[in-house]
Amino acid sequence: MNHLERYLWKSVLSSILLTWLSLTLLDRFFAFLAELGDVSPDTQYGNVQALYYILMGTPKLLYDYFPTATLIGSLLGLGNLAANSELTAMRAAGISIHQIVGMTLKLGLVLVVMVFVLGEWVAPHTELAASSFKLRMQQKQLAIGNQGIWIKDGNRIINISKLWSEKKMEGLAIYTINPEAGRIDTITHAARAERDATGWVLYELTRKVIQTDGVRQETLAQVHEDKLIPEQVLSIAAVKPNQLAATELADFIKHQRENELNSKRFEQAFWQHFTTPLSTLVMLIIAAPFVFSFQRNAGAGQRIFIGILIGIVFFLFNRMFGSVGIVYGIPPLLSATLPLLVFLVGGVWMLQRLR
Structure with a gap:
């Protein structure tokens, strides 16, 4: 047999x-x-x-x-x-x-x-x-890799660790570049960002302003931004089911349910x-x-x-x-x-x- x-x-x-x-x-x-x-x-x-x-x-x-x-x-x-x-x-x-x-x-x-x-x-x-x-x-506006999503928008470079949906993201780092001086002016970190009817709300924000005489740092509970990243880039970079493994999908589903999202x-x-x-x-x-x-x-x-x-x-x-x-x-x-x-x-x- x-x-x-x-x-x-x-x-x-x-x-x-x-x-x-x-x-x-x-x-x-x-x-x-x-x-x-x-x-x-x-x-x-x-x-x-x-x-x-x-x-x-x-x-x-x-x-x-x-x-x-x-x-x-x-x-x-x-x-x-x-x-x-x-x-x-x-x-x-x-x-x-x-x-x-x-x-x-x-x-x-x-x-x-x-x-x-x-x-x-x-x-x-x-x-x-x-x-x-x-x-x-x-x-050259968008790149997706192991370190998250990188977006170039004007004089800003934005890194997003997790883009859960077109209304929520986690682990943001925003680098503002001074093209004339050829250096970074500010570095902004936010634990998460959520979208509402008027724009984006960034939570647990830390901003470092780089000056000639040193670095000035400020910490804010939340900050409102009318515009964070371009709409067309956001729709392209948002999480797609066929790009996630079952374990990643399980985490995403848990997140959506906890936030009462579809x-x-x-x-x-x-x-x-x-x-x-x-x-x-x-x-x-x-x-x-x-x-x-x-x-x-x-x-x-x-x-x-x-x-x-x-x-x-x-x-x-x-x-x-x-x-x-x-x-x-x-x-x-x-x-x-x-x-x-x-x-x-x-x-x-x-x-x-x-x-």
């Missing part, structure tokens, strides 16, 4: 990886062509920079494509075994359909761990780095960190009934078509229900897991009908 299981794993895994690579390369090719439209001789963003940006965004794409690649790849891998009568031989040797599905699900558990690691520790950081790189190349969009993204890897198992379950139903009668092209069709339906249903859930107030956990549960029930039902 161990030799048979390894052989089954090798056949399915090789097809999944080949499909995964093919889907990714095809998407990246068209993405690069589309990105050439943003290339401008007036900025530092050229063809090489566009290619680098596309490559940096690849881990997030790999994460998003993996369930579909698993479905198509497992259809191809199991389908090839069926076409060569190897599945028939296995069943003649006393191995049931459910045992074969169980073997593929063991492989699926390994893939779930792999894709979870990719989505939790790799994709969010490379996605953030890609966005920061493109912004830095296209303009966190539905981020809760949806949080649960998708778990439903996306688990959908790999569901795709393996769905693939089996199609393979055993068609057996040798279906060609590779037909299997690919079925896999793409089901993958598109799952992707659209998942995306649509997530958006509908946010609009109509459906609990994020339900809206994130319902598409997965629907396809799981459908796959199990089709498996039960097999003999």
Whole structure:
């Protein structure tokens, strides 16, 4: 059984990886062509920079494509075994359909761990780095890095440790530069800043004024600013769910709830960190009934078509229900897991009908 299981794993895994690579390369090719439209001789963003940006965004794409690649790849891998009568031989040797599905699900558990690691520790950081790189190349006004967000606004340079939303930020440092003297005039630190109807309120503020005869420091409980940073920069730099890991999303959701702010969009993204890897198992379950139903009668092209069709339906249903859930107030956990549960029930039902 161990030799048979390894052989089954090798056949399915090789097809999944080949499909995964093919889907990714095809998407990246068209993405690069589309990105050439943003290339401008007036900025530092050229063809090489566009290619680098596309490559940096690849881990997030790999994460998003993996369930579909698993479905198509497992259809191809199991389908090839069926076409060569190897599945028939296995069943003649006393191995049931459910045992074969169980073997593929063991492989699926390994893939779930792999894709979870990719989505939790790799994709969010490379996605953030890609966005920061493109912004830095296209303009010198904004940069996002490990030390937070850096914004250049006139003669001020602003560093923000955490930009929670377009209405709240923490850990501000504002450097005011004297262009004539070529030095920093004032350094302002604030624990946090919150936006109200008239502007921004900075709390726990410390301001250091650098003079020729020394440094003068003042501490204020709060200060009101009509304008803190440009609106267009604020909207670009605000936290985006796909740039956060699950642990960071959990912290953000806690912060939003403590301040009675809407966190539905981020809760949806949080649960998708778990439903996306688990959908790999569901795709393996769905693939089996199609393979055993068609057996040798279906060609590779037909299997690919079925896999793409089901993958598109799952992707659209998942995306649509997530958006509908946010609009109509459906609990994020339900809206994130319902598409997965629907396809799981459908796959199990089709498996039960097999003999």
